[in-house]
Amino acid sequence: MRARFFGDRRARYATLVAEREGVALGWAALNPYSARAAYDRVGDLSIYVLRSARGTGVGSRLLAALEESARRNGFHKIVLFTFPFNALAQGLYATRGFREVGVFREQGTLDDRPADVMAMEKLL
Numbered sequence: 001m002r003a004r005f006f007g008d009r010r011a012r013y014a015t016l017v018a019e020r021e022g023v024a025l026g027w028a029a030l031n032p033y034s035a036r037a038a039y040d041r042v043g044d045l046s047i048y049v050l051r052s053a054r055g056t057g058v059g060s061r062l063l064a065a066l067e068e069s070a071r072r073n074g075f076h077k078i079v080l081f082t083f084p085f086n087a088l089a090q091g092l093y094a095t096r097g098f099r100e101v102g103v104f105r106e107q108g109t110l111d112d113r114p115a116d117v118m119a120m121e122k123l124l
């Protein structure tokens, strides 16, 4: 498996794709957290692994590679926002040393209804 840099997307913000034998198994991306200069060293995480490849370490390796890329690109912190019931994702984040910051009430929308969202963070 290897992770490949995907496009430019504003240079500092990497998108990594995990591949095995030419098949994409998942991706992880760092997104801008805020347009304000004060938060320039904070990146926001998105990650997705193909259903059939889950539980085999792809997510952990992608996240480790994204953290390393973020360090190289001058980021100080990664934040993420997840639904509190997403146990698989929280297992991954705990494994990688993210801590729970707190829960935003009705911050998101799920099936057209307001949904609570958990914020997590990791200092790099």
Ligand SMILES: CC(C)(COP(=O)(O)OP(=O)(O)OC[C@H]1O[C@@H](n2cnc3c(N)ncnc32)[C@H](O)[C@@H]1OP(=O)(O)O)[C@@H](O)C(=O)NCCC(=O)NCCS
Residues within 6 Å of the ligand: 047, 048, 049, 050, 053, 054, 055, 056, 057, 058, 059, 060, 061, 081, 082, 083, 086, 087, 088, 089, 090, 091, 092, 093, 095
């Ligand atoms: C969350 C996600 C990226 C995890 O990727 P993954 O490749 O399955 O994760 P890994 O195999 O690297 O496992 C990492 C950790 O997740 C947890 N985990 C993974 N599969 C699990 C399972 N079947 N049951 C319980 N915990 C599990 C474990 O804590 C594991 O750590 P460990 O191996 O040290 O025990 C993947 O489930 C996914 O794409 N989900 C849908 C999209 C999503 O929810 N994205 C996050 C939005 S916030």
